[in-house]
Amino acid sequence: xxxxxxxxxxxxxxxxxxxxxxxxxxxxxxxxxxxxxxxxxxxxxxxxxxxxxxxxxxxxxxxxxxxxxxxxxxxxxxxxxxxxxxxx
Numbered sequence: 001x002x003x004x005x006x007x008x009x010x011x012x013x014x015x016x017x018x019x020x021x022x023x024x025x026x027x028x029x030x031x032x033x034x035x036x037x038x039x040x041x042x043x044x045x046x047x048x049x050x051x052x053x054x055x056x057x058x059x060x061x062x063x064x065x066x067x068x069x070x071x072x073x074x075x076x077x078x079x080x081x082x083x084x085x086x087x088x
Contacts, residue, residue: 006068014052015073017063019081026058032088036061039084047076 003010021027028036033056040063041051048071053064067073 004066004068009069011069012066013069014064014066017065017077018060019063020060024059028056028058028061033061035088036084039087040065040080043076043080043083047071047079049076 001012003012005011033054036056037051037054040054043049044051044065047067049065049067051063051065053062055062067076
C-alpha cells in the first residue's frame with residue numbers, strides 16, 4: 001500500500017463513486033465513457049483528484065479516485081456532474 005504525504009500528515013484516501021443514469025436508461029457507450037473519463041481527469045487536475053480506476057456499464061459508471069484531505073469530495077463531484085451532464 002502506497003501512502004501519500006504532505007507537510008504534517010501521511011494519508012491514503014480512496015473513494016468509490018457510482019454514478020447512475022436517471023431512470024437507469026442504457027445510454028453509455030465506449031465513446032461517451034471515454035468522454036466522461038477525459039472530463040473527470042481534466043476537472044480532477046483543478047481539484048487535485050487522481051483517477052485510479054474507471055469502469056462502466058450501459059447505465060452506470062464506477063470510479064475509484066484518490067485525493068488529499070483538504071479536498072471536499074462533494075464539491076468536486078458536484079462540479080464534475082454539472083459540467084459533464086451539460087456537455088454530454
